[in-house]
Amino acid sequence: MEALPKAPDVDEKSPESKDLLPSQTASSLCISSRSESVWTTAPRSKWEIYRKPIVTMSVGGAILLFGVVITCLAYTLNLVEKYLTALKMIGPAFLSLGLMMLVCGLVWVPIIKKKQKQRQKSMFFQSLKSFFLNR
Numbered sequence: 001m002e003a004l005p006k007a008p009d010v011d012e013k014s015p016e017s018k019d020l021l022p023s024q025t026a027s028s029l030c031i032s033s034r035s036e037s038v039w040t041t042a043p044r045s046k047w048e049i050y051r052k053p054i055v056t057m058s059v060g061g062a063i064l065l066f067g068v069v070i071t072c073l074a075y076t077l078n079l080v081e082k083y084l085t086a087l088k089m090i091g092p093a094f095l096s097l098g099l100m101m102l103v104c105g106l107v108w109v110p111i112i113k114k115k116q117k118q119r120q121k122s123m124f125f126q127s128l129k130s131f132f133l134n135r
Contacts, residue, residue, distance in 0.1 A: 057101075060103075064102055
């Protein structure tokens with residue numbers, strides 16, 4: 001685990017710098033992928049970028065398919081009333097859960113594409129800024 005830099009003592013802190021110091025909470029000890037991606041400039045592969053939405057869509061599609069099968073079985077088979085009632089409740093629940101996950105994954109992809117374009121523009125303007133300021 002990475003060690004955080006030691007914060008200065010209370011008497012060394014200025015009031016303005018209190019907001020800039022890293023907090024010592026559990027969330028700051030575990031570096032998230034969001035905070036890492038802000039500071040790393042290494043190019044990432046398409047799989048690393050779209051892995052989470054693809055997994056979300058795959059799991060959502062599998063749950064949706066499972067819900068379709070259970071719902072079809074519940075309305076076509078002649079089972080004991082106890083099992084039939086349970087299948088008729090569980091089937092639509094899996095249908096809605098799977099559809100929700102599938103749609104979340106589908107919506108996530110354009111959001112990632114938009115963020116990639118913004119990041120490219122930001123890097124471009126940052127390089128222009130450094131070019132003109134370093135002259």
